[in-house]
Amino acid sequence: MSSSAAIGAIDHHHDPSTSTGIPNKKLLMWAFLASDCMFFGCLISTHLIYRLHPPPDVPLAKNVFSIELTSFSTFILLMSSLMMALAVNAIQKGNLKSMRWSILTTILFGLIFLGCQVYEFRNFVFEKHMTISNSILGSTFFTLTGTHGIHVLIGVIWLTSMLIYSFTGRLSEKNAIDVESMGLYWHFVDIVWIVIFTAVYLLEYL
Amino acid sequence: MEALVHKSDFLTKEEPAVAKPLVLWRPTAKTGVVGWLTTVDHKRIGFLYGISALLFLIVGGLEALFIRIQLAVPNNTFLSAQQYNEMFTMHATTMIFLVVMPLGNAFFNFIMPLQVGARDVAFPRLNAFAYWTFLVGALILNLGWFMKDGAPNAGWFGYAPLTTKAFSPTHAIDMWIMGLQLLGVSSIAGSLNFIVTIINMRAPGMTMMRLPVFTWMTLITSFLIILSFPAITIALIEVMMDRLFETNFFEVSHGGMPILWQHLFWIFGHPEVYILILPAMGIISEILPTFARKPLFGYPIVVFSGASIGFLGFGVWSHHMFTTGLGAVATAAFSLMTMAIAVPTGVKIFNWIGTLWGGHLTMKTPMMFALGFVWMFMLGGFSGIMHSAAPADAQQHGSYFVVAHFHYVLIGGSLFAILAGIQYWIPLITGRMASDFWGKVSFWVIFGGFNITFFPMHFLGLNGMPRRTFTYDGNMGWNQGNFVSTVGACILGVGLAIYLAVILYAYFKGPRAGRDPWDARTQEWSLPTPPPEYNYRVIPTIHARDSWWYAKQHAAEIAKETSEHGKAEEAHGGIHMPFQSIYPFFACVGMFIAALGVAVVDADPGPSLIGKKLAVTLIGAVIMLTGFYLWALEGADGYHLHLEDEPEGKTGAKH
Numbered sequence: 001m002s003s004s005a006a007i008g009a010i011d012h013h014h015d016p017s018t019s020t021g022i023p024n025k026k027l028l029m030w031a032f033l034a035s036d037c038m039f040f041g042c043l044i045s046t047h048l049i050y051r052l053h054p055p056p057d058v059p060l061a062k063n064v065f066s067i068e069l070t071s072f073s074t075f076i077l078l079m080s081s082l083m084m085a086l087a088v089n090a091i092q093k094g095n096l097k098s099m100r101w102s103i104l105t106t107i108l109f110g111l112i113f114l115g116c117q118v119y120e121f122r123n124f125v126f127e128k129h130m131t132i133s134n135s136i137l138g139s140t141f142f143t144l145t146g147t148h149g150i151h152v153l154i155g156v157i158w159l160t161s162m163l164i165y166s167f168t169g170r171l172s173e174k175n176a177i178d179v180e181s182m183g184l185y186w187h188f189v190d191i192v193w194i195v196i197f198t199a200v201y202l203l204e205y206l
Numbered sequence: 207m208e209a210l211v212h213k214s215d216f217l218t219k220e221e222p223a224v225a226k227p228l229v230l231w232r233p234t235a236k237t238g239v240v241g242w243l244t245t246v247d248h249k250r251i252g253f254l255y256g257i258s259a260l261l262f263l264i265v266g267g268l269e270a271l272f273i274r275i276q277l278a279v280p281n282n283t284f285l286s287a288q289q290y291n292e293m294f295t296m297h298a299t300t301m302i303f304l305v306v307m308p309l310g311n312a313f314f315n316f317i318m319p320l321q322v323g324a325r326d327v328a329f330p331r332l333n334a335f336a337y338w339t340f341l342v343g344a345l346i347l348n349l350g351w352f353m354k355d356g357a358p359n360a361g362w363f364g365y366a367p368l369t370t371k372a373f374s375p376t377h378a379i380d381m382w383i384m385g386l387q388l389l390g391v392s393s394i395a396g397s398l399n400f401i402v403t404i405i406n407m408r409a410p411g412m413t414m415m416r417l418p419v420f421t422w423m424t425l426i427t428s429f430l431i432i433l434s435f436p437a438i439t440i441a442l443i444e445v446m447m448d449r450l451f452e453t454n455f456f457e458v459s460h461g462g463m464p465i466l467w468q469h470l471f472w473i474f475g476h477p478e479v480y481i482l483i484l485p486a487m488g489i490i491s492e493i494l495p496t497f498a499r500k501p502l503f504g505y506p507i508v509v510f511s512g513a514s515i516g517f518l519g520f521g522v523w524s525h526h527m528f529t530t531g532l533g534a535v536a537t538a539a540f541s542l543m544t545m546a547i548a549v550p551t552g553v554k555i556f557n558w559i560g561t562l563w564g565g566h567l568t569m570k571t572p573m574m575f576a577l578g579f580v581w582m583f584m585l586g587g588f589s590g591i592m593h594s595a596a597p598a599d600a601q602q603h604g605s606y607f608v609v610a611h612f613h614y615v616l617i618g619g620s621l622f623a624i625l626a627g628i629q630y631w632i633p634l635i636t637g638r639m640a641s642d643f644w645g646k647v648s649f650w651v652i653f654g655g656f657n658i659t660f661f662p663m664h665f666l667g668l669n670g671m672p673r674r675t676f677t678y679d680g681n682m683g684w685n686q687g688n689f690v691s692t693v694g695a696c697i698l699g700v701g702l703a704i705y706l707a708v709i710l711y712a713y714f715k716g717p718r719a720g721r722d723p724w725d726a727r728t729q730e731w732s733l734p735t736p737p738p739e740y741n742y743r744v745i746p747t748i749h750a751r752d753s754w755w756y757a758k759q760h761a762a763e764i765a766k767e768t769s770e771h772g773k774a775e776e777a778h779g780g781i782h783m784p785f786q787s788i789y790p791f792f793a794c795v796g797m798f799i800a801a802l803g804v805a806v807v808d809a810d811p812g813p814s815l816i817g818k819k820l821a822v823t824l825i826g827a828v829i830m831l832t833g834f835y836l837w838a839l840e841g842a843d844g845y846h847l848h849l850e851d852e853p854e855g856k857t858g859a860k861h
Contacts (some may be wrong), residue, residue, distance in 0.1 A: 018406040024328045027402045035394055035432040042440035042470060046455070055461025071331075132453055136461040139453035143444070 012092045029181040047140040061204040064128045073116035080109030081190045088183040094173040110156040151189045230840045244786040246330035259308035266300035278692035280680035290676035291359035300364035304497030310485035323409025323417045328402040330784045336396035336439030338794035347385030358382035366456035366467035379643045384805035390435045397428035411522035413750035426516045434477035439472035472523035480519040486623030496668030496726045497573035504557045511550035518547040528596045571645030575626030582618025603685035607667025637736040638716030644708045651701030659692025662687040684726045727752035744772040772821025780846040793833025
């Protein structure tokens with residue numbers, strides 16, 4: 001922490017100034033993700049509990065969902081994780097140019113995912129007539145997937161800032177740990193989506 | 207307050223270092239209002255937590271007195287039923303979230319970094335953010351007193367559907383939801399910081415099994431906070447969505463289930479109990495060895511017991527819900543788990559007794575409170591075990607017996623330990639000693655008043671007196687118990703007033719404390735009182751569990767080692783200090799405005815595109831996000847102090 005003087009090659013996997021050798025930012029992110037795990041855990045549990053006790057007026061989820069579209073957006077989000085991993089790898093090697101392309105692709109994939117979600121929400125509300133307030137399924141579905149969508153949106157804004165600052169010189173190889181921490185967040189948001197995709201969508205088609 | 211602002215004891219007198227020329231404003235004032243608003247010093251933030259929490263202790267204490275006055279005689283009309291509901295709701299919420307938790311935070315902030323041998327926490331600005339968010343949450347929670355909607359009145363547990371729009375249409379509940387939500391954000395932000403600090407910023411030689419027990423309990427409490435608060439966050443989001451956007455989470459006519467609120471709330475609520483008591487156990491584990499002149503008995507077992515309490519604490523929440531009809535298997539399982547959690551707690555009690563056994567007890571004020579803690583906490587623990595048996599609990603549920611139980615663990619436990627901790631660390635925090643005589647007087651008045659207040663409640667409860675009922679008939683046989691209890695509450699109030707007066711007098715007029723006035727064992731006592739801004743002139747090297755005790759026994763070799771390490775540190779650039787920052791405060795101003803928009807402003811009746819409510823919320827949100835963004839942008843830079851020519855603990859020169 002105290003002596004951040006860059007002498008020689010930067011070791012991206014070990015920070016000698018901390019007791020454990022793990023950089024502080026990485027440890028912070030892991031602890032935050034543990035907390036966020038419980039956050040999504042409670043939301044997903046709410047959805048699953050209410051799914052087991054459907055009131056008579058709840059619409060049949062299969063009639064509302066469009067599994068083809070969601071499978072496509074899930075695939076896109078997974079691929080964005082691949083690009084994020086490549087971005088982290090690039091900056092650790094000091095390859096700023098390659099990092100920019102990877103981050104740009106990650107942002108685009110994230111935006112495609114969000115676009116699909118906006119389309120899906122509009123479709124559910126206006127065509128399938130499932131709103132946030134007219135059934136318990138609508139309440140849990142929109143709250144859960146909406147919260148996830150906000151996480152993706154925060155990630156996109158974060159990545160966009162990084163992309164811009166990589167041009168102004170604020171973000172350089174020294175900031176590899178910042179990109180890596182951001183990567184942890186991004187992968188976590190993806191993994192949560194895999195759980196949501198399984199528990200909310202795929203479960204209805206069993 | 208003005209006097210406090212100018213009389214900042216944690217400061218050294220050096221000129222602030224000049225910030226690097228940046229586009230963004232770097233505040234450098236170390237005194238005055240700007241100094242406090244922009245501080246990132248863990249000691250000053252801890253001090254702010256402490257002052258705020260003690261102010262709220264007075265507020266919560268007055269609420270308790272109003273409750274007791276109302277119950278002093280049967281059919282009393284001192285408070286209306288509505289006012290009584292507000293009193294017990296706000297008394298509980300205040301005491302838990304605005305007094306005991308922030309007082310714990312005050313110690314985490316002030317003491318823990320000193321104990322691990324660090325110069326600050328890992329993320330100083332995040333630490334400031336946690337404090338300002340706490341203050342915003344506390345203000346939002348208490349706004350109702352000054353508004354026509356009144357203060358929150360649905361109980362600190364806020365059981366849905368009582369909190370839904372149908373049953374609580376006013377903004378009082380909105381303020382309760384928003385206030386708790388922000389307090390949760392604050393707690394999580396603070397705890398993440400403590401976790402990283404304890405794991406990553408220990409001085410050389412400070413292995414995990416050499417950490418002072420208080421630091422261990424800080425770590426375990428922080429983990430409990432980051433893992434349990436998300437549950438109440440989600441519960442509050444769900445009820446807020448119900449209120450603002452007409453979702454159906456707790457709307458029974460659309461399939462919502464009120465029991466879900468209870469589960470989510472108590473999955474948070476039970477670990478919360480240990481969030482309140484584990485720091486207390488840590489404080490006691492520091493005080494008893496110091497005043498018994500012995501090392502802590504069975505250190506690894508005390509640490510392990512704390513960790514087991516943390517784990518088991520997540521598996522007992524349904525014992526708050528035995529009467530909801532969970533089914534025989536679930537009830538039996540939670541009953542057994544609850545009994546099991548008494549084991550590590552009992553182990554700790556025996557370790558404290560083992561520490562005292564054969565020690566040379568020095569009966570100073572902190573020791574009196576610590577011994578009071580062990581005794582009173584045990585009484586609270588015994589009635590706790592009685593609740594763990596589901597059939598017995600079914601009789602005690604919702605009665606004054608429960609009230610007696612948790613006040614024994616929260617006052618006799620948490621608060622006694624905190625009062626002990628304040629008395630113990632006040633020489634380090636303020637550099638002044640508190641009067642031992644008046645401290646002991648306050649202890650005996652508090653101890654007496656506390657028992658006179660709460661012991662009769664056991665009998666009232668077993669005789670059937672229900673909680674949360676604003677009055678009772680004269681023929682129920684509860685008159686005497688209630689009157690005694692009210693008299694006791696007044697004595698307790700007087701005791702706390704004496705205690706606060708002693709502390710205030712010590713802060714302004716107390717005799718100067720030298721270094722290490724208790725002849726203590728842990729590293730924080732190696733510092734001058736009060737500690738300089740940079741804490742350690744040279745980062746200490748730890749050789750033993752009771753590291754300062756070891757250093758006192760090996761003074762010559764430690765002095766040699768310190769001087770060598772000091773030269774090495776100087777060669778590496780001197781003492782690194784973080785720059786101050788206004789942005790955590792800035793973001794919290796936006797947060798306050800946004801919270802007002804969500805909780806206080808009326809929804810617009812018409813279908814206009816952007817009404818007043820949305821506008822206020824958005825303006826606040828934009829200010830907040832701008833604050834976050836500038837905070838990220840200004841970066842975590844700092845400056846260096848060089849002290850080689852100065853006498854220790856006096857001044858620092860700028861870089």
